[in-house]
Amino acid sequence: MATALITGGNDGIGRALADTYLDRGYQVVVVGxxxxxGQAFLDAAARHGAADRARFLQADLSLVTENDRALAWVAQTYPSIDVLVLGARYHRSNRVETMEGFENNFALYYLSxxxxxxxLVESLSRAPHPVILNFGGAGQTGPVRWDDLQLRRNYPGTGALGHSAxxxxxxxxxxTQIYHDTPIRYVLNHPGVVTTSFAGEYDEATAAQVAMLKSVGKTTAQAVAEILPYLDEPPARLTAVLEGKRIxxxxxxxxxxxxxxxxxxxQKLLADLSR
Ligand SMILES: NC(=O)c1ccc[n+]([C@@H]2O[C@H](COP(=O)([O-])OP(=O)(O)OC[C@H]3O[C@@H](n4cnc5c(N)ncnc54)[C@H](OP(=O)(O)O)[C@@H]3O)[C@@H](O)[C@H]2O)c1
Incomplete structure (x- = not known):
């Protein structure tokens, strides 16, 4: 049976993708x-007769140790992964460091x-047509702050998400350079504004901006419809998609x-972290 693993799959676009792959007969694991x-996802799956194909894994993916634990469990539980969706994110208006010393967005949105x-390269490589979906910037964000990857100076608020993207x-x-000899395809997607939970801790000004975005955003169903064709048939080893259009x-x-x-x-940051 095909397997989809979705971080941030218990809410927003990730949840809509989780429901889509359940409908298609996949085993679906959501991480949040x-x-x-997580229970709401499992209950919905049970109502649709798919309880045996739905799993919720609780993990705080802003911590490297929690990523390690989650990955070990996945590798032990599922011999192969067909679809990997990387969607967990948590916005913070103010700079916060994890207990491992990384800026929170850097840790969750990038490091995880x-x-x-x-x-998961080994697990993905065992699937016939493996694909990774990463909600990146699709070329719309940047530049990289090479001298300040942890955003210590002039923390940019919402811009921290863009930097990680x-x-x-x-x-x-x-x-895609490193694993060019595997069947794994990588899709970077910027979905545009989508009405989701916008999980985060916002200051007043950002909260007002988020409320406005929520009122004008597309639905998660629209966002999924725009990205699914690229997951079903990725046109290249690396594909970037902006609101349904390949760039x-x-x-x-x-x-x-x-x-x-x-x-x-x-690699050096991870090597320096004793774990
Ligand atoms: N919505 C938009 O307008 C928009 C625009 C551009 C890009 N995107 C990108 O699309 C992707 C999905 O966004 P969304 O708006 O659908 O998300 P969302 O509704 O804000 O949900 C965020 C998800 O991340 C999980 N999460 C947050 N902190 C976590 C942590 N420490 N460990 C594990 N999971 C954690 C949440 O689960 P818990 O609540 O269980 O922690 C939730 O499932 C993100 O990468 C986002 O940046 C979205």
């Missing part, structure tokens, strides 16, 4: 922190996606040298 939302992408674009570039990846936004540089920095 909130047990209530790095760990899941690289950590840019790092995810570069992750897609280096990943070129041979541009400065997807610079292979920057991608290598980020990969090496990330």
């Amino acid at each position: 922190r909130n047990r209530g939302k 996606r790095f760990l899941f992408s690289h950590g 840019k790092l995810c674009d570069l992750l897609g570039v280096s990943f 070129p990846t041979n541009t400065a936004a997807f610079d292979p040298e920057e991608a290598v540089r980020l990969h090496e920095i990330t």
